[in-house]
Amino acid sequence: MVKKEIKKESKSQTKKDFTNHIFAYSLENALEHPIAAPNIILPKLFQHGLEKEQIKDILPKINEIVNLVNKMPKDQVKKEFEKYSEYVKDRVYFSPALKELPNVSKNMVFRLAPFPSGALHLGNTKTYLLNALYAEKYNAKVLLVMDDTVGSEEKKIMPEAYKLIQEAFQWLKVKYKKPIIYKSDRLEIYYKYAEDLIKKNKAYVCSCKQEEIKENRVAQRECSCRQFPVSEQLLRWKKMFKSKQGEYVLRIKTSMQDPNPAFRDRVLFRISERYHPKVGNKYKVWPMLEFSWAIDDHLLGVTHIIRGKELMIEGDMENYIWDIFGWKRPNLIHCGLIKLEGIGGKLSKSKAQREVLSGDYSGWDDPRTWSVQSLRRRGILQESIREFVEKIGLNQNEITVPVDDLYSINRKKLDSEAKRYFFVQDPVSIEITNAPQIKRVQTKYHPEKPKTKDLLVGKEIFVSLKDFNKFKGKQIRLMYLYNIKLDKQSEFTFEENKPEIPKIHWVSKGLKTKVMMPEGTYVFGLSEENISKLKIGEIIQFERFGFCRLDNFDKKKKEYEFWFTHN
Numbered sequence: 001m002v003k004k005e006i007k008k009e010s011k012s013q014t015k016k017d018f019t020n021h022i023f024a025y026s027l028e029n030a031l032e033h034p035i036a037a038p039n040i041i042l043p044k045l046f047q048h049g050l051e052k053e054q055i056k057d058i059l060p061k062i063n064e065i066v067n068l069v070n071k072m073p074k075d076q077v078k079k080e081f082e083k084y085s086e087y088v089k090d091r092v093y094f095s096p097a098l099k100e101l102p103n104v105s106k107n108m109v110f111r112l113a114p115f116p117s118g119a120l121h122l123g124n125t126k127t128y129l130l131n132a133l134y135a136e137k138y139n140a141k142v143l144l145v146m147d148d149t150v151g152s153e154e155k156k157i158m159p160e161a162y163k164l165i166q167e168a169f170q171w172l173k174v175k176y177k178k179p180i181i182y183k184s185d186r187l188e189i190y191y192k193y194a195e196d197l198i199k200k201n202k203a204y205v206c207s208c209k210q211e212e213i214k215e216n217r218v219a220q221r222e223c224s225c226r227q228f229p230v231s232e233q234l235l236r237w238k239k240m241f242k243s244k245q246g247e248y249v250l251r252i253k254t255s256m257q258d259p260n261p262a263f264r265d266r267v268l269f270r271i272s273e274r275y276h277p278k279v280g281n282k283y284k285v286w287p288m289l290e291f292s293w294a295i296d297d298h299l300l301g302v303t304h305i306i307r308g309k310e311l312m313i314e315g316d317m318e319n320y321i322w323d324i325f326g327w328k329r330p331n332l333i334h335c336g337l338i339k340l341e342g343i344g345g346k347l348s349k350s351k352a353q354r355e356v357l358s359g360d361y362s363g364w365d366d367p368r369t370w371s372v373q374s375l376r377r378r379g380i381l382q383e384s385i386r387e388f389v390e391k392i393g394l395n396q397n398e399i400t401v402p403v404d405d406l407y408s409i410n411r412k413k414l415d416s417e418a419k420r421y422f423f424v425q426d427p428v429s430i431e432i433t434n435a436p437q438i439k440r441v442q443t444k445y446h447p448e449k450p451k452t453k454d455l456l457v458g459k460e461i462f463v464s465l466k467d468f469n470k471f472k473g474k475q476i477r478l479m480y481l482y483n484i485k486l487d488k489q490s491e492f493t494f495e496e497n498k499p500e501i502p503k504i505h506w507v508s509k510g511l512k513t514k515v516m517m518p519e520g521t522y523v524f525g526l527s528e529e530n531i532s533k534l535k536i537g538e539i540i541q542f543e544r545f546g547f548c549r550l551d552n553f554d555k556k557k558k559e560y561e562f563w564f565t566h567n
């Protein structure tokens with residue numbers, strides 16, 4: 001309501017209106033400080049094109065808005081800022097969604113811990129980015145720790161994943177401290193601490209079969225392996241290194257009455273004879289995730305860990321181990337699961353891995369992987385992914401997030417710049433009788449920009465099959481050209497542009513074009529000739545079709561390949 005009143009007043013002004021920008025900066029300022037200050041706002045407006053001679057007129061308006069904002073309760077300021085945040089330029093990633101973490105200090109350390117089984121997809125990127133965004137907020141250190149313990153048959157390490165992950169972080173502008181840390185380089189460290197645990201009589205080597213372990217857990221019964229003295233446990237631990245897969249595991253001593261059966265004498269190490277892409281068959285005793293993290297988070301000085309709620313029990317185990325060693329507990333912050341809606345199923349790295357290996361997906365940037373690489377190729381901007389994650393923030397409960405939210409963030413960023421072109425899917429050729437002799441029409445690249453282009457008009461015109469079927473026999477307007485009664489043999493009617501006549505796009509001297517869709521299939525058609533001036537990587541809008549990124553030009557086939565961004 002407030003906004004409307006002020007807008008009315010400013011209508012008489014012919015120059016650019018800065019009302020929204022003033023609101024945005026005032027709200028932002030009020031969020032970061034006890035109250036907003038007018039002198040902060042003015043310099044910001046120059047970034048948006050404010051001219052010096054406007055200062056006199058704009059100052060009263062700034063004062064008025066700042067006063068209004070300062071009267072708002074804080075939660076209203078937060079809400080309002082969400083509406084106006086797009087008017088803030090080069091926003092430092094400060095958002096109401098990024099609420100304060102516990103135990104903030106000057107020396108915070110975060111870590112990114114991807115398991116290298118494939119490219120990062122939108123789902124796991126959320127967790128990593130959230131850590132990175134918080135690190136930016138607190139000016140903290142970030143470590144990249146490749147969580148490459150041995151994996152399993154279902155969750156294989158993919159050698160190329162190491163690179164794909166680094167590439168994704170680089171593109172997302174996630175900064176981390178070099179060198180990268182590899183868990184697979186740290187096995188000797190884990191062994192040392194395992195031995196310490198045994199010496200403290202807190203861990204034991206168990207030779208029971210998996211079934212027995214399960215039964216004992218349910219019955220809350222300790223197995224006989226647990227009873228051996230420390231000296232014997234140490235011998236058994238040595239023996240474990242010369243044994244076969246499945247013969248021994250190292251287990252921690254908890255209470256067999258722990259309310260969570262999975263926690264009861266949990267396994268810390270197991271034998272795996274899998275080949276490891278980085279260290280080969282050098283090791284066969286491998287730690288479980290929670291043990292390696294309990295050690296590393298302490299040794300690397302990690303202070304804050306943001307991760308999914310699916311790792312709650314691992315978190316409990318880490319706390320348990322930190323307490324045994326008497327180490328300070330880092331802050332574990334568990335987020336609710338994110339269900340992405342509109343992506344055609346569930347995101348899964350293991351599924352993507354299977355499809356990439358089988359050749360069903362074209363590679364790790366196949367759009368169906370929803371990998372960072374695939375999103376980049378489609379024309380989703382890294383800033384948009386960051387903003388999307390920032391908006392989700394630290395969710396406590398499981399939430400469903402439509403992927404359209406990401407698209408709408410991205411669309412806002414593309415819309416003001418992307419050039420407009422015509423693309424006709426499944427072209428149908430029509431001829432027009434009695435048409436005026438027009439060789440070319442002039443249109444604009446962008447409705448709000450002066451630069452113009454020509455569309456050539458030949459004898460033959462193509463419209464899309466969809467439009468043809470929909471409007472056959474009816475009067476339509478060929479956008480920017482004239483009106484016809486649509487058919488294979490169309491009839492020119494008149495030139496005047498009337499709002500009630502549906503407008504469709506068309507191509508005359510078209511260029512062969514295919515567009516990769518998010519479902520992993522191509523659609524084919526013709527584009528206007530002006531696309532020949534585009535550079536690979538440019539993101540444009542095909543009118544009435546959607547935003548697309550030019551991916552490739554096949555010289556042999558003379559065919560342009562685009563990737564569909566969103567509509």
Ligand SMILES: [Zn+2]
Nearest residue numbers: 206208223225
């Ligand atoms: Zn046992």
